[in-house]
Amino acid sequence: xxxxxxxxxxxxxxxxxxxxxxxxxxxxxxxxxxxxxxxxxxxxxxxxxxxxxxxxxxxxxxxxxxxxxxxxxxxxxxxxxxxxxxxxxxxxxxxxxxxxxxxxxxxxxxxxxxxxxxxxxxxxxxxxxxxxxxxxxxxxxxxxxxxxxxxxxxxxxxxxxxxxxxxxxxxxxxxxxxxxxxxxxxxxxxxxxxxxxxxxxxxxxxxxxxxxxxxxxxxxxxxxxxxxxxxxxxxxxxxxxxxxxxxxxxxxxxxxxxxxxxxxxxxxxxxxxxxxxxxxxxxxxxxxxxxxxxxxxxxxxxxxxxxxxxxxxxxxxxxxxxxxxxxxxxxxxxxxxxxxxxxxxxxxxxxxxxxxxxxxxxxxxxxxxxxxxxxxxxxxxxxxxxxxxxxxxxxxxxxxxxxxxx
Numbered sequence: 001x002x003x004x005x006x007x008x009x010x011x012x013x014x015x016x017x018x019x020x021x022x023x024x025x026x027x028x029x030x031x032x033x034x035x036x037x038x039x040x041x042x043x044x045x046x047x048x049x050x051x052x053x054x055x056x057x058x059x060x061x062x063x064x065x066x067x068x069x070x071x072x073x074x075x076x077x078x079x080x081x082x083x084x085x086x087x088x089x090x091x092x093x094x095x096x097x098x099x100x101x102x103x104x105x106x107x108x109x110x111x112x113x114x115x116x117x118x119x120x121x122x123x124x125x126x127x128x129x130x131x132x133x134x135x136x137x138x139x140x141x142x143x144x145x146x147x148x149x150x151x152x153x154x155x156x157x158x159x160x161x162x163x164x165x166x167x168x169x170x171x172x173x174x175x176x177x178x179x180x181x182x183x184x185x186x187x188x189x190x191x192x193x194x195x196x197x198x199x200x201x202x203x204x205x206x207x208x209x210x211x212x213x214x215x216x217x218x219x220x221x222x223x224x225x226x227x228x229x230x231x232x233x234x235x236x237x238x239x240x241x242x243x244x245x246x247x248x249x250x251x252x253x254x255x256x257x258x259x260x261x262x263x264x265x266x267x268x269x270x271x272x273x274x275x276x277x278x279x280x281x282x283x284x285x286x287x288x289x290x291x292x293x294x295x296x297x298x299x300x301x302x303x304x305x306x307x308x309x310x311x312x313x314x315x316x317x318x319x320x321x322x323x324x325x326x327x328x329x330x331x332x333x334x335x336x337x338x339x340x341x342x343x344x345x346x347x348x349x350x351x352x353x354x355x356x357x358x359x360x361x362x363x364x365x366x367x368x369x370x371x372x373x374x375x376x377x378x379x380x381x382x383x384x385x386x387x388x389x390x391x392x393x394x395x396x397x398x399x400x401x402x403x404x405x406x
Contacts, residue, residue, distance in 0.1 A: 070111065202240045247260055
């Protein structure tokens with residue numbers, strides 16, 4: 001693909017930027033489009049992974065078929081099989097009629113499964129069967145259905161690690177990952193791309209509401225491009241629109257543009273320190289930064305989830321009368337983990353002038369507090385809170401239900 005064809009494609013799908021890794025992702029999408037191979041799109045949340053499946057679909061032989069996008073992480077675990085594969089009348093409470101699933105609706109087209117890593121293990125097995133031979137069963141039916149669907153999946157988690165920890169099927173991973181397309185994080189792209197994106201989002205917003213366009217001073221551009229943008233393009237778009245809404249004014253004759261300096265722009269860009277914890281005392285030396293503490297808490301949160309799963313398995317084995325070898329040591333090991341986790345949490349949360357996380361008696365309390373603070377920050381909205389914490393929406397709902405039972 002030459003540069004002119006590449007630019008025409010970017011214009012068609014409203015893609016801004018000239019980064020080499022971004023161009024490679026687009027070119028790979030075009031190369032695999034004529035085939036029916038499954039594709040796995042990877043990249044952080046907010047980088048724009050959803051554009052890759054649309055490029056593939058529009059340049060494939062299935063372009064005249066339906067294109068459906070499904071967020072697997074947003075569908076409750078109890079209903080996801082019915083959503084994907086459909087259900088018969090009376091298959092479960094509330095199933096007042098037969099319903100087509102996404103695989104039936106997208107027959108002859110393309111199905112984009114976002115957040116594929118959030119699929120339950122049972123659903124993963126059903127998906128593997130569809131990928132292998134196009135067969136599936138509706139919920140409540142024993143009749144084998146056939147479908148001709150191209151599946152494109154996306155994830156912002158490390159599926160190889162999920163396989164290693166038993167959370168994702170190895171055979172499904174290899175089936176999906178034959179063709180991998182990585183969409184680069186905004187901070188890894190050319191610095192020029194960040195300013196081009198800001199200018200695009202700001203201009204579009206100003207045009208929509210008949211406002212003066214915003215331009216940035218050289219220092220402001222430098223501040224914009226030096227920020228890490230952990231929320232990637234989604235975060236940059238929000239900042240650009242907010243700046244335009246608050247700093248611009250209705251367009252008038254003789255004034256069509258307003259320049260913003262670095263001081264004004266920095267008021268809208270979050271500080272580099274962790275957003276969930278306040279900065280540590282400036283007089284302290286040799287201690288952890290807030291961002292480092294935040295990462296430790298998140299890491300222990302995920303590790304604690306795995307320990308909780310181990311507890312449940314041990315309890316179920318105990319109830320059934322089956323005991324794994326050395327299971328007598330398991331409660332002690334789990335208890336030791338809780339003690340070590342609590343000890344490290346207290347060390348990283350030593351008393352400071354602006355303490356955000358009070359000393360907790362267990363990591364579970366720290367996890368609950370982390371979720372509550374993040375939800376409060378996002379006005380109770382689960383999706384942005386889940387993205388910031390790096391966990392699924394389903395996990396937050398489950399934790400909230402557990403908190404209410406206490």
